[in-house]
Amino acid sequence: MTENDLLYTLALQHVPNIGDITAKRLIAHCGSAEAVLKEKKQNLLKIDGIGSVTVSDLFKTHHLKEAELELEFIKSNRIKVLYFQESDYPERLKHCIDGPILLFQAGNIDVQNQRIISIVGTRKITTSGIAFCESLIEQLVPYNPIIVSGFAYGTDITAHKAAMKNNLQTIGCLAHGLNQIYPKVHKKYMVEVEKNGGFFTDFWSTDKFDRNNFLKRNRVIAGLSEATIVIESAEKGGSLVTADIANSYNREVFAVPGRTTDSQSTGCNNLIKQQKAHMLTVPADIPYILNWELEGKEKPGVQKQLFVELDDTEKTIYNFLKENEKEQLDMIAINCQIPIFKVASVLLNMELKGVVRPLPGKMFEVV
Template sequence: MTENDLLYTLALQHVPNIGDITAKRLISHCGSAEAVLKEKSQNLLKIDGIGSVTISDLFKSHHLKEAEKEIRFIKVNNIEVSYFNEANYPEKLKHCIDSPILLFQTGKIDLKNQPIISIVGARKITTSGIAFCENLVEQLAIYNPIIVSGFAYGTDITAHKAAMKHKLQTVACLAHGLNQIYPKVHKKYMVDMEKNGGFFSDFWSTDTFDKNNFLKRNRVIAGLSEATIVIESAEKGGSLVTADIAHSYNRDVFAVPGRTTDSQSIGCNNLIKHQKAHMLTTPLDVPYILGWELESEKQPVIQKQLFVELDATEKVIYNYLKENDKQQLDSIALNCNLPIFKVSGTLLNMELKGVVRPLPGKLFEVI
């Protein structure tokens, strides 16, 4: 985007009562942020969902002045800016209704052509939680995923450090502007983080440090990734918010189960109990459910047999998938008039026979 576009977009972002969803609605209607700020108020009020309170502060001149200051900060610090409907904006985040209209970044982040997962969990992570997280990243390293987290104490920094140890790209989503770092003790990791990925934020350098920002930040963590993994969580916590957001985005969620008596397992156990998360007991559950393939596997070693014998149920499912292309497990069960548990087991047998394969998003297709 041009500097002029950035100026007006920042100014629009600075207006109270106008969040990301409303800003996108206004930009979509008027064509650009500049057009919004130059439109007549009576025309803006004709837009569905836009009322007088929303635009009451829109035309005040100080928004542009503050935007000019932020542009100076962006230039001095070589910060890259992504606009929500341009090519350099993270693809998965584009599909989230409440994603930031602007995303600021430092480092060498490249989100193309690699699987992306978020790893979150308790700040007071247990020794076993640390071990599971480190082993998870180590076992997944062969798939070269990008590891996203929030750079906080506990699970977040464990995931980032494990990613860097295994030379994986890792991205930290911050709950404050790029002029500061929290917690300060993690400043020592910044150089290595920017060599192996970097930092994202949708907050300005002038934004005050507020605990509510961490909850807002969580939508970016969830939105960037195809799946969110919760290592440990108490009954309430920010990682559960991230999991709920990911679930609302129709992304896969994984949770590590624990004993019912362990306080740091209550949140994960509840996610599994309420069917908001897959139970994660081994790192290989992740590539299996998400349908990841190694480079060496992309040309299948086991070719489909010429004369595969299918039982009656397998034939029903095979014919349905052949006629309807890729389908989710629920759709297969519904349209084949079969219980989900039976479809799940049958699909596994068919996969072993080399006639179907799983795909990301809980989809299956005929080979």
């Protein structure tokens, strides 16, 4: 986009009461951000979903003045700006209704035609959580995925460091402008991250640091990726918000199960129990569910357990799936004449035993 286009898009982004969804609607109607800001108020009010509160602050001149200052910051720091209608904007993020109209980039990021996964979790990651995260990324190296996270304490920085150790591209999604870094202790990793990927944010250099920014940032983490992986989480936490956003985008979500007595596994266990996430027990689950293939090689599968004992209900479901190859949860319940709530519970037990595995769309198959 031209410098003039960027200026007006920044100005539109600066207007209170106009978020990304509304901004996209206005741009679609008028043709550009400049056209929006030069359109007559009465014409804008005719647009479906646009009211007087939305446009009340639109025509104040200080938005352009603030945009000019931010544009100078962008130019002086050689920040790359990605516009949601252009080809270099991340493809998956284009399909998110609330994806940012502008994305600011630092580093050497290349997301075109790439496998991208987000790894999130608690800031109080345990030793076993660190080990699982590092092993997961190391074993996914043959697929050359981009590792996305939030550059925060705990799980985030573990994922970034593991990606860099294995020479994988990594992207830190920030909850602030590119004129600062949080936490400050992670500043020492910035140069290496930018060499191996970089940073994305939709916040300005003038945006105040606020905890609510992290929730807004999470939509970028979820939107960039084809799957979000939750390593560890307490009963409540930002990583669960990211998982919910990923689900709302119809992306795959994985969660690493843990013992019921482990507080940092409660969130993951709940995601699995509520069927909001695939249970992730071995790295091979990721390429299998996402249908990743290695060129010239067979896709690794999940090893089936031998001599597993099944009760009568489990045997009924197992035999049905074996005969039909794969089937949806609802159809399993109907054909096996078992209440759906019980089928869901039984399938989870069978998954834990390693005899069935979930597929996208609430489908299941025999391992």
